[in-house]
Structures are given as structure tokens and as C-alpha cells.
Amino acid sequence: MGTDLTAVADSAKTLYDLGRYSEALEKYQSIYASQAENDVLCYNMGNCYARMGELGEAKVYFERALIYAPNNTDAQHNLDWINLRLTDALVAPKEELLQWIGQWERSVMSTEGWTYAAWLFLVATVVLLVLRRTKSRSLNWRWPLTTTVMAFILLGMSYLSIPKIKTAVVVERNSYGYSEPSSNSKRLVLLSEGSAGTILGTNNSWVYVELGDGRLAWFNGEEWEALLPPTD
Amino acid sequence: MKKIGKLLLVCAVLLHGVAFGQNATLTASCSKTTVGLNEPFRITFTTNTRKGTITPPSFDKFIVVSGPYQSSQTQIINGRMSSQRSIAYEIVAQEEGVFTLPPAKMKVSGQELESNRLKITVKAGAKRNNRAERKAKESFNVRILASKKSVYVGEPIVLKFRATLFDPVRDLSIIQAPNFENVLQQQLEFKQESTREVVGNKMATVLDFDKRLILPNKPGTLGGQELKISGQVQVPTGRRDFFNMPLTKFVPQVATAKIPAVKIKPLPEGAPEDFQGGVGELKLVREISRKEVSGSESITIKLRVEGAGNFNTLEVPELIQPEGFDVYDPKYNENIRYSERGIRGYKEYEYLLVPQYRGSFIVPEMQWSYFNTRTERYETISIAADTLNVENPALSGVQENSDLEGAVKREVKTIDDDIRYLQDHRFEAEGKSNLYPWTLALLVLAGLLWLWQFAPERRQGQKVNWKKSQLKIVQKAFDAQEEQRYGTMLNALEFALVKKGIHLEQVRLEALENVYDTPTANRILRLIEHCNMAQYAPIAASENVHHLTEFEEVWEQI
Numbered sequence: 001m002g003t004d005l006t007a008v009a010d011s012a013k014t015l016y017d018l019g020r021y022s023e024a025l026e027k028y029q030s031i032y033a034s035q036a037e038n039d040v041l042c043y044n045m046g047n048c049y050a051r052m053g054e055l056g057e058a059k060v061y062f063e064r065a066l067i068y069a070p071n072n073t074d075a076q077h078n079l080d081w082i083n084l085r086l087t088d089a090l091v092a093p094k095e096e097l098l099q100w101i102g103q104w105e106r107s108v109m110s111t112e113g114w115t116y117a118a119w120l121f122l123v124a125t126v127v128l129l130v131l132r133r134t135k136s137r138s139l140n141w142r143w144p145l146t147t148t149v150m151a152f153i154l155l156g157m158s159y160l161s162i163p164k165i166k167t168a169v170v171v172e173r174n175s176y177g178y179s180e181p182s183s184n185s186k187r188l189v190l191l192s193e194g195s196a197g198t199i200l201g202t203n204n205s206w207v208y209v210e211l212g213d214g215r216l217a218w219f220n221g222e223e224w225e226a227l228l229p230p231t232d
Numbered sequence: 233m234k235k236i237g238k239l240l241l242v243c244a245v246l247l248h249g250v251a252f253g254q255n256a257t258l259t260a261s262c263s264k265t266t267v268g269l270n271e272p273f274r275i276t277f278t279t280n281t282r283k284g285t286i287t288p289p290s291f292d293k294f295i296v297v298s299g300p301y302q303s304s305q306t307q308i309i310n311g312r313m314s315s316q317r318s319i320a321y322e323i324v325a326q327e328e329g330v331f332t333l334p335p336a337k338m339k340v341s342g343q344e345l346e347s348n349r350l351k352i353t354v355k356a357g358a359k360r361n362n363r364a365e366r367k368a369k370e371s372f373n374v375r376i377l378a379s380k381k382s383v384y385v386g387e388p389i390v391l392k393f394r395a396t397l398f399d400p401v402r403d404l405s406i407i408q409a410p411n412f413e414n415v416l417q418q419q420l421e422f423k424q425e426s427t428r429e430v431v432g433n434k435m436a437t438v439l440d441f442d443k444r445l446i447l448p449n450k451p452g453t454l455g456g457q458e459l460k461i462s463g464q465v466q467v468p469t470g471r472r473d474f475f476n477m478p479l480t481k482f483v484p485q486v487a488t489a490k491i492p493a494v495k496i497k498p499l500p501e502g503a504p505e506d507f508q509g510g511v512g513e514l515k516l517v518r519e520i521s522r523k524e525v526s527g528s529e530s531i532t533i534k535l536r537v538e539g540a541g542n543f544n545t546l547e548v549p550e551l552i553q554p555e556g557f558d559v560y561d562p563k564y565n566e567n568i569r570y571s572e573r574g575i576r577g578y579k580e581y582e583y584l585l586v587p588q589y590r591g592s593f594i595v596p597e598m599q600w601s602y603f604n605t606r607t608e609r610y611e612t613i614s615i616a617a618d619t620l621n622v623e624n625p626a627l628s629g630v631q632e633n634s635d636l637e638g639a640v641k642r643e644v645k646t647i648d649d650d651i652r653y654l655q656d657h658r659f660e661a662e663g664k665s666n667l668y669p670w671t672l673a674l675l676v677l678a679g680l681l682w683l684w685q686f687a688p689e690r691r692q693g694q695k696v697n698w699k700k701s702q703l704k705i706v707q708k709a710f711d712a713q714e715e716q717r718y719g720t721m722l723n724a725l726e727f728a729l730v731k732k733g734i735h736l737e738q739v740r741l742e743a744l745e746n747v748y749d750t751p752t753a754n755r756i757l758r759l760i761e762h763c764n765m766a767q768y769a770p771i772a773a774s775e776n777v778h779h780l781t782e783f784e785e786v787w788e789q790i
Contacts, residue, residue, distance in 0.1 A: 006659050009657065013654055035659055038659065040656075043654075044655060047652075074652040074655060077651070084529065084530050085584060088532070088563070088582065112667060115671060116667075119674060122671075123674065125678045126677055126678055126681055129678070132685065133684055133685060144682075148678060148682070155671065190565065192565075
């Protein structure tokens with residue numbers, strides 16, 4: 001099965017080399033459902049969108065690749081390249097401290113890596129406690145306590161490293177912001193492709209977005225795409 | 233019960249009489265058959281059946297001012313029940329003439345009923361019948377005020393709809409708005425405020441209830457279109473109530489006004505060649521984000537028409553593109569506001585230019601013409617040429633025979649000017665394993681082990697404890713040189729032996745050898761003898777140390 005996925009990715013790459021970007025994208029999309037958190041797949045899909053001129057979508061996928069692998073320098077380069085061409089796009093509000101910490105943690109190790117590190121300390125705790133009880137009563141209780149505390153710290157870091165980003169990006173040419181979730185309400189703002197904001201809530205197909213300059217408006221959700229794909 | 237039964241029977245008979253005992257009829261009536269233009273009158277359709285829905289005719293030549301008003305009543309006279317329902321409209325005639333109002337229709341039990349037709353004569357100068365109606369007619373009027381009497385095509389006019397109220401009027405509403413052709417009509421948002429003024433020696437309330445911006449797009453004359461508004465006017469009835477206060481009633485009234493003539497002039501002859509229809513007081517602006525470019529930066533050029541003018545139809549000119557750049561499709565922005573001052577705002581194209589060559593490039597001069605409504609002349613805006621310098625060392629240098637002035641075509645395509653290539657990866661089919669249950673299991677296990685640490689140790693713990701405590705008691709007694717120290721030692725030995733099932737009275741070598749090895753058994757026996765002897769004969773201090781050491785060694789083996 002793993003070979004099948006790689007074969008699909010290889011055929012997508014061949015199509016990309018031939019300049020058939022939309023077909024390559026379709027191939028990548030066919031394996032995206034099971035590999036949504038794969039930074040390489042997100043990166044390659046971003047490339048396809050960029051070649052097709054859909055810079056807003058490309059931005060979403062390069063950002064997504066960087067969420068899962070902040071050290072992916074190719075994704076960072078291509079995102080910079082996209083942003084250079086989306087000069088009037090509004091940037092999203094600044095990240096919260098916890099999000100920043102989470103991103104730093106992912107640049108050090110994946111979420112699974114942090115969990116496995118916590119496991120090591122938990123196993124050490126178990127071993128030390130069993131030894132202390134059965135073999136060596138003189139073993140100081142501070143050792144298992146230390147490993148337990150370390151395990152909890154690492155579990156906390158593992159939890160923080162799970163992406164919880166609410167940012168979304170305009171993927172259409174323009175997106176009007178309204179005072180209410182209706183196109184009949186007052187128009188407040190006009191955003192161009194690639195503009196980003198933080199989704200605060202939804203109402204049917206409308207999303208309530210906070211922009212980087214602090215303004216709030218309702219937008220048609222079909223014109224926006226969240227950086228984190230919705231989970232089932 | 234019998235009485236109730238009789239009562240129900242009577243009711244059923246009566247209702248049957250109402251429903252079936254009469255022939256269902258539908259009649260139309262009007263409050264007057266000869267009316268004046270814009271004089272409201274009432275049309276009523278009445279039926280004597282409780283079933284069916286009355287469908288009124290279409291009032292083609294009339295305007296419904298208010299209604300429908302529905303009423304129904306049931307009465308019993310001399311034991312005979314009758315019922316009546318009616319539906320009424322207040323209408324006004326739109327033109328003079330004699331009109332026949334088609335019948336109203338109603339379907340009852342599969343049978344279609346039609347009302348009688350009404351013949352109505354409309355005369356411009358028809359006199360009002362009573363004093364209240366005459367009073368109502370004089371109670372308010374409406375005017376349309378135009379901001380200008382003469383404009384050019386594309387020049388905005390503001391029309392104010394002003395009502396002058398001499399008496400209290402309620403439910404003021406437009407029943408027929410002017411119908412314009414070849415114009416853009418935009419209703420303006422404003423706050424309605426009334427003022428008190430003296431009009432013709434009478435105090436009146438003056439209210440601007442609507443404002444519209446009109447933007448003509450063809451020459452001609454604007455005017456003649458009619459505005460009709462209706463309202464309920466409060467008029468005295470001439471009667472007084474119980475407290476001698478005058479009684480009043482609300483009478484529907486319609487007022488009309490015609491738009492004053494406004495001449496729409498064509499634009500003068502001799503328009504410049506680049507004139508594209510811009511009318512007003514406009515400006516063309518070209519903004520360049522940066523003129524010096526280094527690295528892989530791009531340039532944004534905004535071309536904007538701004539000011540006051542016919543933004544609904546005018547078009548922003550296209551940018552004359554400089555050589556040496558990739559120019560992307562422009563992005564369109566606009567911000568247009570409608571107000572009494574006309575249409576203001578801007579329309580803008582935003583171009584993104586990505587340098588392809590190193591050198592200096594010229595954004596050519598451009599011109600744009602429009603008709604200035606203030607000076608009444610065509611005016612041309614010129615924007616001088618700008619120079620863009622590209623210093624990116626990643627781009628290649630100049631060739632002498634290049635078509636581009638001062639620029640050289642690239643020989644090598646640079647990588648950094650493009651996105652990077654695809655990445656390779658071996659995709660694993662298995663989805664991510666869920667680590668949560670395992671983590672939880674480890675946490676639970678560690679928690680249980682921690683709890684286990686605090687649980688008391690039962691057998692082995694007790695054994696260790698009594699051995700330690702007895703040893704400590706003996707050591708303490710010898711350290712303090714207590715008189716009964718050998719007795720204490722003997723007690724400890726007895727305690728230990730009893731735990732092995734050997735009582736002190738039965739201590740023999742054979743018995744001890746059953747439990748301990750022979751040297752240990754001998755040492756225990758010797759210690760017991762020393763303890764017994766010490767109770768009767770004093771022992772030297774040096775012997776104490778020896779006996780205590782002996783005891784400690786034996787104690788370990790016990």
C-alpha cells in the first residue's frame with residue numbers, strides 16, 4: 001500500500017515535469033486524505049497550485065507544510081516567493097505565545113517525538129519504582145519522582161506541539177467582508193487573494209474573521225481556506 | 233341532557249339556515265361614482281356567505297392607497313341568523329375618464345360567484361362632497377426639488393422629495409415613484425428631519441422624506457414624471473365628545489408632484505482622442521511602490537481615477553507597461569460613495585511587475601482626458617515618465633544590440649527567481665498510530681506503582697522490625713551498663729527462640745540443631761549460659777563488650 005502511494009506520487013511528479021500541473025495536483029489530491037499531515041505532500045501540492053497561478057491556494061499549502069515541518073526550507077522559500085507576488089495581501093493577526101511555543105517545539109521534534117520522549121521517562125519511572133519496592137529499599141525516592149516530573153513536562157510539550165492554528169487564507173481573487181453573515185448586509189472590507197485572518201466563528205457557509213489590523217467581518221467561507229484542514 | 237340536546241339541535245338548524253338557506257351573493261360598491269383625480273375613495277366587496285375567499289379585480293387604472301380592510305359580522309333577528317363579510321380598498325384614479333371596474337370573484341361549494349361591475353367617472357375638477365374631505369385635501373402637499381436645472385450627460389443631479397404638512401398626517405408613503413429612463417437612480421441614505429416654517433401665512437411642518445441621486449446617461453429633458461404619496465390626515469368631524477372635546481378622524485389623502493424640468497446637455501464637440509467618457513472633477517494618479525529594486529523584489533504600480541464623477545460608467549485607463557518586467561493581470565479595487573455632493577471615490581487597477589532583467593527601464597508617459605463639469609471643458613491629465621532601476625545581481629547584464637534600452641537579456645535563468653522543485657518522499661500507507669492509549673496505560677501503571685510505594689510491608693517488614701528493635705534494646709542496655717542488661721539479652725534470645733518454636737526451658741543442643749547449624753546452636757547455648765550466670769555473679773566490663781559482639785553476630789544468624 002505504501003508502495004502504491006509512492007507510485008502515485010512518482011506519477012504526479014512525472015506529470016509535473018511535463019507541465020501538466022492540474023493532473024499532477026489531482027494525483028497528489030488522491031493521496032492527500034491519508035497523508036494530510038505530510039509536509040512533503042503539502043509542499044508538492046503548493047508547487048502545483050503555484051504553477052497553475054492559484055497563489056492563494058499555493059500559500060495555504062506552503063503554510064501547511066511549514067506547520068508540520070517548520071524547518072522545511074524549500075517550503076519557506078516558496079512561501080516567500082508567493083508572498084512577494086501577493087503584495088497587498090493582509091497578514092493574519094500575530095500568533096499567541098502558546099502557538100509560537102508549539103511551532104518552536106515542532107521545529108525541534110515532531111509531536112510523536114515528544115510523546116516517545118515522555119514514554120522513556122515513564123518507563124524509567126516504572127522500572128525505578130519496581131526496583132525500589134522489590135530489590136533495593138535504599139534507592140532514593142527522588143529518582144523516580146524526577147523521572148515522573150520529566151515525563152509530565154514532556155507530555156505537556158507534546159500536547160503544546162499539536163497544531164491549533166485558526167488562521168485561514170483568501171483563495172479567490174477578492175473576498176468582501178460584511179457586517180453580518182449575509183451578502184445583503186453592509187460591506188466593510190475588500191480583501192485580495194492571499195490575505196489571512198483568524199477564524200473566530202462560523203455561521204452556515206459564512207466565517208467570522210479577525211484581520212491583522214483588528215477589524216472583524218463576515219466572509220463567504222467558500223472564498224477562504226483554513227491552514228489546518230478540518231478533522232473528521 | 234335533554235335540554236342540551238334540544239339546544240344543539242336548534243343551533244344546527246340555524247347554522248344550516250345560514251349556510252344553505254340563503255343564496256350566496258357577492259356585491260361590489262364604492263363610496264362615490266364620480267371622483268376627482270387623486271381623490272381617494274373606497275371600493276367594498278361584500279358577501280353573505282361564510283365560505284370562500286373574495287378575489288378582488290385588478291385595479292389597472294387606479295392605485296391602491298391602503299387596504300385591504302376586512303370585516304365580518306353575524307346577527308340574529310327574530311330567530312333568523314345572517315352573516316356578512318366584506319373586503320375594502322382605498323384607491324385613487326390615475327387619469328381622467330370613465331372606467332368600469334371588473335367584477336370580484338369568489339368560489340363557494342364549486343360554484344363561482346361574480347360581483348357586479350362598477351362604473352366610475354374620474355374628473356379632474358370634481359368637487360369634494362364634504363368639508364372633512366376638502367380640509368384633508370388642503371392638509372399637505374408634496375414638491376420635488378432638483379439641485380440643478382441644467383446638467384451635462386454624466387453629471388449628477390439630486391432630487392429632494394419634500395412634503396409640507398399643515399395638519400397632522402400619519403402613514404406617509406410613496407405609492408408611485410417617478411419612472412426615469414436612461415438614468416442611474418440611487419436612493420441616498422440620510423436622516424429625516426422636519427422643520428417648522430411659515431408657508432402662505434400658515435405654520436407648517438416641512439419634511440424631506442426622500443433624496444435621490446440621478447445620473448443621466450443620454451441627452452434630453454428630464455421632467456414630467458409624477459410622484460404620488462399617500463397619508464392619513466387628521467381632520468375634525470364637526471362633532472364633540474362627552475367632554476366637549478372636538479372629535480377627529482383620519483382621512484386618506486393623496487398628493488402628487490411632478491419633477492421640474494432639467495435639461496440634460498450633450499457633452500461638447502471636440503473631445504480628445506483619448507477621452508473615454510469620464511465626466512466630473514477627476515484625477516488620474518499613478519503610484520509606483522519602489523523605483524529602485526534589489527534582490528528578488530517586485531514592483532506594484534497602481535493606476536487610479538479618483539475624485540467626483542460618473543464612476544458608474546467611467547473606465548480606468550490601462551497601464552502602458554515598461555519593458556523588462558513580467559506584468560501580471562491587474563487587480564481591481566474600487567470605493568464609491570453616493571451622496572448629495574455626487575458620486576465620489578475611486579477606481580483602481582493594481583499591477584504587479586516582476587523584474588526579468590537588470591538595468592534601467594522607463595514607465596512611459598501617459599495621458600488621460602475627461603470632461604470637467606466645473607470648467608465645462610475637456611481637460612487632459614499627463615503623467616510624466618518614471619525610471620525603474622533593477623539592481624538584482626542574480627539577473628544577467630546588458631547586450632549592445634538588445635531591444636531594451638540599457639538592459640541586457642539574461643543568459644542563465646536563475647533558480648532563486650522561481651519556486652523550488654518538488655520534494656521526494658516515501659509515503660507510508662499506515663496512518664499515524666494513536667499514541668494516546670499507550671501513554672494513558674503507562675501513566676496509570678506509574679500511578680499504581682507510586683501508590684504501591686506507600687503500601688505497608690507486611691511479613692518481611694514485621695520481621696525486620698522486631699529483630700531491629702530487640703537488638704537496639706539490648707545495645708542500649710549494654711551501652712548504659714544497666715544492671716539487668718544480661719536479663720534483657722536473655723529475653724531477646726528467648727523471644728527469638730520462641731518464634732522458632734523453642735521454649736527456653738526446653739533449650740538443648742539437639743533442639744537447637746534442628747533449627748540452626750551446630751556452631752550457631754553452640755554459640756546460642758553459650759550465650760544463654762553467660763546470661764544466666766551474669767544474673768548471679770558480676771561480670772567484668774571487658775566481658776560485656778565480648779558478649780555484646782557475640783550476641784550481635786548470633787542475632788544476625790538467628
